[in-house]
Amino acid sequence: MANLKLDRVGKTYAGGVSAVENASFEIADGEFIVLVGPSGCGKSTMLRMIAGLEEITDGDVQIGDRSVNGVEPGDRNIAMVFQNYALYPHMTVRGNMAYGLRNQGMPKPEVEARIAEAARFLQLEPYLDRKPSALSGGQRQRVAMGRAIVREPSVFLFDEPLSNLDAKLRTQLRAELKDLHKRLGATFIYVTHDQIEAMSLADRIVIMSAGRIEQIGTPMELYANPASTFVAEFIGAPPMNVLPVTGEAARAFLAQEARVPDDLGHVGIRPELMSIGDNGIPATITLVEPLGAETLVHLKMGADKLIMRSGHGLALDAGAEIKVAVEAGALRFFDRDGRTRSA
């Protein structure tokens, strides 16, 4: 078991691409951390630096209070699950799981015992003697997981392990992963570009943009109090409505607010914190999306567009004129650079 510490870590690739800049955070032992952000923001690079697959160009990485710069990946007591699984195609499932253990020189009976246990846990027993090419995507994913588990590492690293699977399987494996984390009690660091995965899995989320950390916090902290417009628009589906203060919508919202900070750039509001009321801000419905349990209502306030989340059974159609009421304390304020400002 181990805690991790990243201290002002940076990575500039040989071509001069700066993939990660000045990243600092600490991970407690046994925590489930999710690195999330759009494609190309440096998540994989960060994970690979922790794994030792990529050399660090700045700063320091510590695993279990030991600086691991220059330590071989095999000596860091970590395991990694790759997006494309990276199973050894010429070995059976059993061979894939045994490989890391044999490299450690573990005696055969113990290797067998560990494989048997992992196979039982992951329901891989019928497939132990198959080659990866004879497995489905979900099964391959489990083998990759098994290969990590048998080594009993103190840190598990996952690089978008579910993104090659279909939506249904993804939901199922997501739940299994969370369960796995609880049973093993090890530190998990999980990379994804999918904010739903991040929200549902993480103890804490590290959200990145263009090589920088935007915010670190629990899923609910990020959801309720995004540190920037970037976070506000990345987390949540549909995302927070972020409106320029110069627009009609923002002005109408602000008019109802008692205390407003100066130098505002944007005003944000979550779709579920608005409702149709008897009095409030006038708006026109442009589109209604019934999703079953809820309905997404697209609105127009002057030139501004926003989305409101409403319960099921909304009896209105596009073109209807309504009044929008806002819950108290629902507004979020951002300055001109998109950073959050408190009232």
Add this chain to the structure above:
Amino acid sequence: MQKRVVFRNRWLPYLLVAPQIAVTLIFFIWPAYQALETSFFVEDVFGFSRNFVWFENFTRLFADKGYLRSFWTTLVFGLSVTFLSMSMALALAVAANRVLKAATAYRTFLIWPYAVAPALAGVLWYFMMNPSLGILAYMLEGTFGVDWNHYVNGNQALLLVIIAAAWKQISYNFLFFLAGLQSIPKSLIEAAAIDGASPTRRFWTIVFPLLSPTTFFLLVVNLVYAFFDTFAIIHATTNGGPADATSILVYKVYSTGFVGQDYGSSAAQSVILMVLVIAMTVVQFRFIERKVQY
């Protein structure tokens, strides 16, 4: 769906393939038939008459110690060339793969030998290893005290043609190995590194097994090359000598026929070679089709 060209004219398609068929008939089928026919005859020294002798040419060959020795020489030569050129090429490809960005120049240099004509390659090595004026022979003598003279020493002569033939083939093998290495996903190597395998162990347990389709293909190609395609190198370097020490089967066909003027025996030898090459081609297609199982 298949796209098919439909010819209006009945004769046009035949006309279009005619040149290829003509080339095959004139330069392959016809000589092969001639060789097959000649191998059943014995001709007198002046070429005035010839007698049909059934399989006498073949039985004589297999009773001939010199011919059997040539089989052995060919085997030693073929296996050595194949092993030497493939292992060198693999080592170079692994090195190139590691530093691929800087590898363009490196790759170009490595491809050069393949562009050199076999006879030129032979002459090149002939000069470098020439006992009286060759630079390599001089260095061998000076550094290791080896008295190099492949005109006298049969083993040295064989070694010389092996090196020359292998050198020529390295580029070809290198290109295939490099392509093979680049088609191995990097994440497999990384997974193995995380699994605690040392670089050497990674190579032998992951990279080498995954290269096996390439290796097998090259094995057959190199053996065929060494057995049949090295005539020019040997001819330019050692002339099959000294005392037939470098006379592989292909060279023997030439020396028996054109130097010894024994056309029947020479033809019989080439028929044997033909059978050999057909067998190797069959092996190659059989196994390459099936690829290596994973």
